[in-house]
Amino acid sequence: MNRIALLPDHPRPLLFAHRGCSSLAPENTMAAFKTARELHIPGIELDTHVCASGELIVAHDDTFERTAGDPRIVEQLTLDEIRSIDVGSFFAPAFKNERVPLLKDVLEEFCPAMYIDIEMKTRKIRNDPLPGLLANLLKTMGDRVTNSVTVSSFNPMAIRAFRGMRTGIPTAVIWGDDKGVPPLLRHGEGRWIAGCDYLKPQYAQVSRFSRFWLSKLGRRPMAAWTVDDPSVARKLAALGTEGIITNRPQDMPAEWRLQGAGK
Template sequence: MSNKVEIFAHRGISGLYPENTMAAFKAAAEIGAHGIELDVQISQDGELVIIHDERIERTTNGVGYVKDLTLNRLKQYDAGSWFHVDFQNERIPTLNEVLEWVKTLSYKLIVNIELKNDRIKYENLEEKVVRLIHELNLDQQCIISSFNRDSLKKIYEIDQKIETALLFQGVPTDVLNIAKNLHVQALHCEAVFAQSILGRKASLAGYPMRVYTINTLEDFHSLENTCASVVMTDFPQMFLSF
């Protein structure tokens, strides 16, 4: 692992704050995380909203699928109390709200936007995300990642300059061919891949490896002899001093 390994806050500082909320993202910026990771879906009325699950029960006091609820309805639900009463009235943010906030920061915070469309197909998700990134002039600060290969291919067709990353699990033997065919610039992988021979080959082939989700010092140190360039974690404060 490079001495210059960067730390991305997974769904914000989700170990200490309700995930994918402005509170979690702002806390990450306050401690100087190099980047934040967040998940994007589309509301019933076509708005880009930040939430991980396709249904809202786990992280709000509401019920239903994101795709079946308007932004106005989604904004009515409490997205913080499930984590702790101190975060009562946190709301589901939009991607626009997060990116507008990023532009106000005094340093270049990287935003890893994961397209959550591996289970539900969201019409024009790729176009909407790319358009917003362009409108806010954040092309150099955004990474778009997904498990959905068709989606990554579509991003490349829309804009070949925005960085894309392939998300995957385990150690797939064909991952380098897949990455090449999709024209992605990076691999978002588990520690087991970074530690493997294939991981070393990927690094030699020029693919940065961003490893998710590392939450213990033991797991962090297990990456010391790898070529991981980024560690994604729910507890970025644990690793920023290394």
């Protein structure tokens, strides 16, 4: 199977600020993404859901309970309802009234100067609108997102559906040893279902052996999450891990961070 190259024009390791610079600003907000840009971090990682009115919004959880004390389900809220939610105050008073951004607005603001990994948040295995909506959005953006965007998910069916829409965007299956991940998908098995282009394992599952049989033999690069210790990040890079996803990009080696300088 032909693989789509993982952001081939960008230096290695690829460095992604996890949910933006989420150790310095509220996650998945414009403030977090702008902080990453100000620090010259070359890439960001974010999460997207489909809301009830059909727009793609940027948020991680199924509800806003953790970030706003609001237990309502994201996908059951309209965009107008979501825009009324303060997702900044939980982090610090200085971020009061920070709002949930539209994915479209984030892409227009930060691409192509920064590269972005978009994680599709969905548990559906059929009749899922998210892959199609995302593919259509990326197609409308054309050159802005060419070689600037990747798409990933824990859900291999979502990746398979997205790949079928032939966007030319590289895709990855995510996995980790977590109770939220089905046992049959905790060691990368979803890659066979998805037919993805690269791999996103939890960093603790990356070793010389796993990289050989998962990555090298399968001819798929790896991007590991979530790596906040610079010494661990260096070891992963030395093993050949091509991407590092971190909550603390400001602590990573300067030569990785300053790849984003001057853009």
